[in-house]
Amino acid sequence: MSRHYPPDAKWHEMERGGIIPQAGNATEYTVGGWRNEHPVRDNECCIDCLFCWIYCPDVAVHIKDESVKYQGFSSDHCKGCGICAAVCPKDCIEMVPGGEFQPDEPGQSEEE
Amino acid sequence: MGKRVALEGNEAVAEAMRQINPDVVAAYPITPSTEIVQNFAQFVSDGQVDTNFVAVESEHSAMSACLAAAVAGGRVMNATSANGLALMWEILYIVSSMRQPVILTVVNRALSGNINIHCDHSDSMGARDTGWVQIFAEDVQEAYDNLLQAVAIGESMDVRLPVMSCLDGFLLSHSYELLEVESDEAVREWVGPYKPLNPMLDISDPKTFGPLDLYDYYFEHKRSQLDAYPPAKEAIIAEGKRFGEAFGREYGLLEEFMTEDADFVMVALGSTCGAIRDVVQGLRDNGVKAGLLKVRAFRPFPAEEIAAALQGASAVAVLDRSASYGAHAGPLYAEVTSALYSYGKQVPTNNYIYGLGGREILPDDLEQAFGDLQKVAESGQPAEPVSFLGLRE
Ligand code: SF4
Ligand code: SF4
Numbered sequence: 001m002s003r004h005y006p007p008d009a010k011w012h013e014m015e016r017g018g019i020i021p022q023a024g025n026a027t028e029y030t031v032g033g034w035r036n037e038h039p040v041r042d043n044e045c046c047i048d049c050l051f052c053w054i055y056c057p058d059v060a061v062h063i064k065d066e067s068v069k070y071q072g073f074s075s076d077h078c079k080g081c082g083i084c085a086a087v088c089p090k091d092c093i094e095m096v097p098g099g100e101f102q103p104d105e106p107g108q109s110e111e112e
Numbered sequence: 113m114g115k116r117v118a119l120e121g122n123e124a125v126a127e128a129m130r131q132i133n134p135d136v137v138a139a140y141p142i143t144p145s146t147e148i149v150q151n152f153a154q155f156v157s158d159g160q161v162d163t164n165f166v167a168v169e170s171e172h173s174a175m176s177a178c179l180a181a182a183v184a185g186g187r188v189m190n191a192t193s194a195n196g197l198a199l200m201w202e203i204l205y206i207v208s209s210m211r212q213p214v215i216l217t218v219v220n221r222a223l224s225g226n227i228n229i230h231c232d233h234s235d236s237m238g239a240r241d242t243g244w245v246q247i248f249a250e251d252v253q254e255a256y257d258n259l260l261q262a263v264a265i266g267e268s269m270d271v272r273l274p275v276m277s278c279l280d281g282f283l284l285s286h287s288y289e290l291l292e293v294e295s296d297e298a299v300r301e302w303v304g305p306y307k308p309l310n311p312m313l314d315i316s317d318p319k320t321f322g323p324l325d326l327y328d329y330y331f332e333h334k335r336s337q338l339d340a341y342p343p344a345k346e347a348i349i350a351e352g353k354r355f356g357e358a359f360g361r362e363y364g365l366l367e368e369f370m371t372e373d374a375d376f377v378m379v380a381l382g383s384t385c386g387a388i389r390d391v392v393q394g395l396r397d398n399g400v401k402a403g404l405l406k407v408r409a410f411r412p413f414p415a416e417e418i419a420a421a422l423q424g425a426s427a428v429a430v431l432d433r434s435a436s437y438g439a440h441a442g443p444l445y446a447e448v449t450s451a452l453y454s455y456g457k458q459v460p461t462n463n464y465i466y467g468l469g470g471r472e473i474l475p476d477d478l479e480q481a482f483g484d485l486q487k488v489a490e491s492g493q494p495a496e497p498v499s500f501l502g503l504r505e
Contacts, residue, residue: 005329016211017210017272
């Protein structure tokens with residue numbers, strides 16, 4: 001199901017008040033192209049406190065079985081803001097110059 | 113049954129708010145509207161209402177909290193004046209864009225500078241393009257009645273717009289008048305329970321509120337907002353009529369006083385209409401066919417209705433209690449003459465700016481303006497488009 005109006009929706013076909021009648025449509029808006037540095041996590045140091053996961057403004061920290069360890073960051077949605085690195089209590093996340101996640105890093109693209 | 117009591121304008125507004133019993137009031141005090149919030153806060157602390165009262169740190173926060181509470185799904189009210197309204201500016205637009213029926217009492221006061229706490233309409237007029245419905249009261253009874261109707265108008269399902277219920281600072285807010293206050297039961301029955309539309313707290317049906325809206329959809333959303341104002345006009349008429357049926361005092365977009373056969377008509381907003389009524393009566397007693405056209409609803413602007421009401425006049429005076437700096441005339445004049453033009457009516461129309469910062473307007477001033485109109489009609493030449501009443505010049 002599409003979570004937003006089709007691009008040719010007419011004004012009288014849209015819900016008033018600028019509301020989008022569905023939720024969760026931010027997943028369809030990608031900000032990965034904004035990134036000029038990207039997060040790299042040291043999985044040895046990570047204690048799975050999930051601070052990075054909850055603070056990420058773009059839901060770009062992936063999680064599985066209540067663990068972020070060994071999960072990627074979303075290449076489409078990580079905008080490289082560095083909030084995850086700033087909130088990590090163990091300083092396990094480093095912001096590395098360059099927009100591209102590298103295949104040998106635990107941050108390669110993994111889409112939901 | 114209602115009862116006849118003497119109340120100040122601010123007390124009457126607070127009483128209406130107590131009877132409406134809104135879910136949330138978030139407010140910050142400013143003269144001359146302070147007593148409304150002060151009296152209402154007393155009702156909250158005495159347990160006379162169920163309202164969640166939020167004491168915020170500024171008017172910007174007040175309107176932000178009101179918006180959030182309305183989006184969540186509550187009936188929300190607030191009161192302010194002048195610089196307080198100015199500090200709400202950013203959020204006023206967002207409330208109307210999100211089609212939230214927040215009700216705001218504006219006790220009209222001059223905007224600074226220089227600093228002045230007395231009445232003029234520069235505050236409401238500055239907010240005339242914010243998308244709020246604006247209704248002006250002539251006296252304390254109307255301030256009370258208008259607030260009850262504001263709730264019903266804003267909450268009409270095909271309207272869903274915020275409403276400013278305006279009353280003149282000090283002239284009405286701090287003047288005692290005898291008025292009819294209806295019983296709590298009758299008011300609650302007339303206003304009815306709040307029916308939220310798309311409440312955010314309905315988590316069984318989640319939606320997206322206030323998203324980023326760029327060149328791809330914003331224009332369509334604004335066009336859809338414009339569609340709310342014709343129904344708002346209908347709702348002002350319908351609720352004014354329904355109010356009349358329930359309480360015996362009927363209201364509309366305009367009030368015409370002796371305009372039917374009038375040669376000279378004065379158009380005005382707010383409490384000055386009371387003085388004009390008196391002057392019109394005096395002129396009629398002397399055989400001058402004078403009339404008053406009171407504009408009760410300034411937004412949505414009743415352009416077609418005003419043009420029709422001025423159809424038979426040979427000269428018109430529009431009184432503005434604010435200036436529009438850099439414009440060719442005052443805001444009410446600009447809209448009235450534009451309405452005449454749009455509906456194909458040519459009539460010489462003078463503009464009078466008066467009463468800025470609480471300057472008195474006296475019957476002599478109004479008679480002088482009616483005298484100008486007689487000269488204009490005789491000569492067929494319009495006078496100076498803009499002149500001033502009560503100014504030392
Ligand atoms: S840098 Fe971190 S917090 Fe910022 S978007 Fe990317 S994953 Fe999220
Ligand atoms: S904030 Fe740091 S320690 Fe906590 S889960 Fe994220 S990377 Fe691991």
